[in-house]
Amino acid sequence: MNPERWREIERIYNAALELESGRRDAYLAEACAGDESLRNEIDALLRNGAVEGDFMQAPAIEFAARALAEERAAEPVVTLTGRTIAHYKVMEKLGEGGMGVVYCAGDTNLSRHVAIKVLPNVFAGDPERLARFEREAKLLASLSHPNIAAIHGLEQDEGKRFLVLELVEGQTVAQRLLKGVLRKNSYSAVPEPEPV
Amino acid sequence: MAGDSSPQVTLLLRAWREGDPAALDQLTAAVYSEFHRLAHRYMLRERPDHTLQTSALVNEAYLRLVDSSQVDWKNRAHFFAVAATLMRRILVDFARSRASQKKGGHVQKIEFEEAYVPSRHRVEDLLALGEALTALEAFDPRKAKVVELHFFAGLTPEETAEVLGVSPETVFRDWRLARAWLKQQMKAEGPA
Numbered sequence: 001m002n003p004e005r006w007r008e009i010e011r012i013y014n015a016a017l018e019l020e021s022g023r024r025d026a027y028l029a030e031a032c033a034g035d036e037s038l039r040n041e042i043d044a045l046l047r048n049g050a051v052e053g054d055f056m057q058a059p060a061i062e063f064a065a066r067a068l069a070e071e072r073a074a075e076p077v078v079t080l081t082g083r084t085i086a087h088y089k090v091m092e093k094l095g096e097g098g099m100g101v102v103y104c105a106g107d108t109n110l111s112r113h114v115a116i117k118v119l120p121n122v123f124a125g126d127p128e129r130l131a132r133f134e135r136e137a138k139l140l141a142s143l144s145h146p147n148i149a150a151i152h153g154l155e156q157d158e159g160k161r162f163l164v165l166e167l168v169e170g171q172t173v174a175q176r177l178l179k180g181v182l183r184k185n186s187y188s189a190v191p192e193p194e195p196v
Numbered sequence: 197m198a199g200d201s202s203p204q205v206t207l208l209l210r211a212w213r214e215g216d217p218a219a220l221d222q223l224t225a226a227v228y229s230e231f232h233r234l235a236h237r238y239m240l241r242e243r244p245d246h247t248l249q250t251s252a253l254v255n256e257a258y259l260r261l262v263d264s265s266q267v268d269w270k271n272r273a274h275f276f277a278v279a280a281t282l283m284r285r286i287l288v289d290f291a292r293s294r295a296s297q298k299k300g301g302h303v304q305k306i307e308f309e310e311a312y313v314p315s316r317h318r319v320e321d322l323l324a325l326g327e328a329l330t331a332l333e334a335f336d337p338r339k340a341k342v343v344e345l346h347f348f349a350g351l352t353p354e355e356t357a358e359v360l361g362v363s364p365e366t367v368f369r370d371w372r373l374a375r376a377w378l379k380q381q382m383k384a385e386g387p388a
Contacts, residue, residue: 001331001334001335001336002335003335003336006335006336010373013373013376014369014373017372044380045373045376045377045380046376048376048377048379048380048383049372049373049375049376049379051379055375055379056325056343056347056375056378056379059347059348059349059350060283060284060287060322060347060348060350061227061230061231061234061283061287061348061350062234062350063317063321063322064231064235064287064290064291064319064322065231065234065235066235066316066317067291067294067317067318067319067321067322068231068232068235068294068319069235069236070316070317071294071319
């Protein structure tokens with residue numbers, strides 16, 4: 001851009017914006033005096049400047065942080081199915097939620113099936129989530145009841161923390177509810193809190 | 197958390213200004229960790245179209261990075277100018293490296309279509325903006341500086357005016373035209 005031309009553009013652009021929109025056209029026609037490319041350039045700037053929207057409305061660090069957050073959220077889920085972590089051969093995914101992804105796995109040392117639970121990728125590096133994950137493990141380890149899945153261990157492999165849990169075959173409550181209302185006798189086996 | 201980092205940042209900025217190249221690496225690391233923390237908080241709390249107190253988040257990040265009580269008032273303008281240039285450099289470098297990673301086939305196979313969330317904030321846009329700003333700087337350095345201070349460093353128009361020693365009206369007009377020109381330039385350069 002030629003600095004002299006730029007100064008000309010700036011002068012006419014600012015002057016046009018001082019006017020009511022109805023008077024701009026006549027002003028621009030006169031100010032540009034038949035210089036069509038100058039007129040086009042100023043018209044384009046006026047159009048781009050007039051459009052509301054979030055272009056450059058928030059500081060750059062916020063823009064960058066959001067871009068990173070949105071990219072991470074859009075990152076495809078990397079499945080563990082087919083991989084071996086520690087001595088567990090990971091099979092199909094059983095479920096997924098905000099707190100973790102649960103897979104069925106084969107314990108190759110003890111030749112039994114287990115469930116393993118890993119943190120979703122997004123949170124894998126989050127110390128707060130990891131701490132909560134460990135609290136969950138310890139809490140589970142402190143409980144013992146036939147209707148609560150037992151925890152076999154809290155393990156780590158390739159930097160990935162995971163819980164090894166008893167594999168419980170059957171339906172989820174949601175699946176069961178689709179078939180009809182639960183009767184008292186079908187859920188009463190869930191332990192009730194002890195009276196304090 | 198990283199709350200202890202702010203006084204150090206002030207010293208590092210001074211060292212960088214005085215020509216210590218190692219200070220830049222440390223500054224970059226400090227800004228990066230703040231910025232990842234911000235991104236992380238968006239991921240945890242933010243859902244599309246859910247407006248959070250975003251400017252509060254950014255202000256907090258800025259306060260954590262820059263301990264303004266340690267900056268003497270005479271040097272304040274210079275300090276912010278240096279910080280703004282640094283922010284621009286770091287953020288545009290970030291956008292460049294993310295964009296080239298994506299181009300280089302880093303994106304893994306997509307398992308489910310639903311995993312694909314259309315992004316409203318693309319690093320490519322920040323990169324294109326950085327390039328357009330360099331072009332603007334060549335023929336109108338003051339407008340580029342306004343963009344640097346207001347957009348990259350997050351200063352208010354009044355603070356920007358103070359740093360540049362011009363009136364707030366001038367900042368307003370500079371910003372208005374710079375933004376329109378940058379937007380037009382980005383449209384011309386590639387798919388918007």
